[in-house]
Structures are given as structure tokens and as C-alpha cells.
Amino acid sequence: MIICTNKMEYPLRSPRQRIQKQAMVTNEKGRVSLLFKKALISRGSVDAVSQQMSSHPQYLESFLRAQHYILHMDGPLPLPCRHYIAIMAAAQHHCNYLVYLHSAQFLRLGGDPLWLQGLEAAPPRLRLLDHINKVLAHQPWLTACSHIKSLDSTGDVVCLKERIQRSQEERDKLQTLQQSGKHEELKCSDVEEEEEMMCFADPSRFITDPNFYYQDFARRDDDHFQVFRAQDYSWEDHGFSLVNRLYSDIGHLLDDRFRSVTALSLQHSPDLKRAIWNYIHCVLGIRYDDYDYGEVNQLLERDLKLFVKAVACFPDPTKTPACPLSWAPLKPSERIHVNLLIMEARLQAELLYALRAITQYMIA
DSSP: OEEEOSSOEEEOOOHHHHHHHHHHHHHHHHHHHHHHHHHHHHHSOOOHHHHHGGGOHHHHHHHHHHHHHHHHSOOSSOHHHHHHHHHHHHHTTTOHHHHHHHHHHHHHTTOOGGGGGOGGGSOHHHHTTHHHHHHHHHOGGGOOHHHHHHHHTTTOHHHHHHHHHHHHHHHHHHHHHHHSSOOOOOOOSOHHHHHHHHTTOOGGGGOSOTTOOOOOGGGOOOTTSOOEETTTSOIIIIIHHHHHHHSTTHHHHHHHHHHHHHHSOOSSOHHHHHHHHHHHHHHTTEEOTTSOTHHHHHHSOHHHHHHHHHHHHOOOTTTOOOOOGGGTTSOHHHHHHHHHHHHHHHHHHHHHHHHHHHHHHHHO
16 A cells, blocks of 8 residues: 655555564564573673663674673683673773772682782783783874784784684673663662772772873874785685684674674665765775775765764764764664664774784794
8 A cells, every 4th residue: 555645645554564573573672582591600790881782682692692701611711811802902991880890800710819909919921911902092104014923922822813713802892881871770689899899990000101092094104014904814715713812703703793784774865874884994094996985985884984973083972972963863773783883893803913923923
């Protein structure tokens, strides 16, 4: 049936269509509920970031699967160390929430409370990760073969493998957290315990160089910083296979995340997703020879470009601007989708820099 007016024509949904849509919504809610139940069983809670992702069940499933594999399955690092590395990563962007979250998990798993007094109290093998941690967080194009060599010479290349993946996960979660509306107030049955834990949530305890931050790659005149040509080292042809060698099956889980987020539908042109993805890679120094970057300026209004860049490069809540006016018509789920695109694009970019450096070290 078609209703005609002087402005538009649009079909009315039949009862069957309405039932199908209702069934789809019900199935999605059931899927999310099951995912959250699994999360509660495996780690005892569902963090605020994961809750914000619930509007995209397919992506949420791939995200939680990767999280579970990295944090709970067998791997080269003890579980407390994994959460400590997560604390270091979250601290680089001054995210008290994630520092608190992983501090609590660190202690729950038997981590030494003294380590939470600051980075100087941690074992040397973890302190060695500080430099590459800040580089990947703010200027990933600086990641070099020498960083890998310095870690491997002390027998800690295993830590790097975990670090590469864990740090990205925490910055990803941070970016989504900053832009989703308002995350729920942290609740704790024991108020005194919460207050004691919050004193450990000061990110500055784990930052050794507070003046190290993102610098605009596109405006650099130093010849030392060459553009990363994606055709020379891509995720599909190089990164995927190497990361699987370093940490069995993680490549499949990460690839599933990348595919899930790009498969989500967006109200605007499908090309918008590609423009956002390639623009983030561009501001981080990665270029695609077969892409017309004029498309970025055509599809991304100036305020949206500024917002996307700020979320990708300055996720610190004190530096992130308000959502652009052009986002006003978007539903909350669509806004979250854009943020998921941003965080996954950044994740892949930083992985490419780190994995390329490892490749160079392995063949040197």
C-alpha cells in the first residue's frame, strides 16, 4: 500500500512486516542479554562501555569474544599483568574509569597492591613497556625496530605481544566511553572499598612523560617521518598473519571485529564509513594510493572532521569537543556506530605500525 501526498510517497508497513520487525528487535535483545550473562559469568560484571555497545549486538559479540580471549584465556602473561598493562594504556589518556576498573580486576586476581602505587613500583619488565606504550598512544608512527629490539634483549618480547593488543583494547573502550552519552555511576556494595580503590585510579601515577602527546602528522616537515603506504604493509596481506603467529587466533578475532563494524548499516552514504576510516588512518600517517582523499572533504563536514580527529587523537575527556551539529538527526545507536568506526580504525592503524616494526626486527 502506498500513501501519496504532495511531498513524498512511502509504504505503510503491513502487519506481517511489523511482526517481523518486532521479532527482530526481540531476538537482538535476547542476544544482548545472553552476551551480558556470559560476561557476568566470566568476569563478574559488565562494564559501562560494553553496555553502550549493546545497540549493535553483532559487533558487541565480536568485541566481547576478543576481550575474553585476551583477558581470560591461556596466554604468555599472568592475568594480573594483563590488567596492569591495561592500566598503563588507559592512563595515557587520563581515563580514571578504566584505570579504576582494571585496578580492581588486578587486585581480584591476586596482583600486588604495591604495584598500584605507581609505575616505579612495578617490575622492570613492565616498566620497559612505558616508552612504546606512550608512542602507540600518541604518535604511533614513531614505533621502530629499535623499540622491539630493546624489549627482546631483556626477554620481554612476550610482553610486547600482549601489550600491542591489550593497549588498543583499552584505548578503544575509552573512545567509545567518552562519546556515548553518560556512563552509569560506578556502584560498589562496600563504599569504603570503593573509596580505597579510587585512590589508585589516579592516571598520573602511571605516566612518566605528561608532555608527550599527539602532533599533527600531516604538517610535519621532517623527512624522517615518511607516510606509511598501506599497499606496502596492509592488515590483510601482512598484519593478520603475523599477529596470529605471535598470539594464536587473535588475528581471526581482530579481523572479525574489523569486519563487523564495517558491516553495520549507517543512515548516510555507505562511502561515509570508508571516508571516516581512511581519514583516521591519514591523520596517523597511513595513506592509500587507490583512494581519492577528495571524498573525505566531500562527505565529512568540517565540524565532523574536527570531531572525528579529536576522538581518534585526543580521547582525553577534557580535550574532546561536543558532538557536531550535523549529528543532531542521528539516533544514539548511529552515533555509537560512528565512534566504533573511529576506534576500530585507530586500532588497526596502531597495530600496523607495531607489527611492521616487529617484522623489520625479525628480518634484520
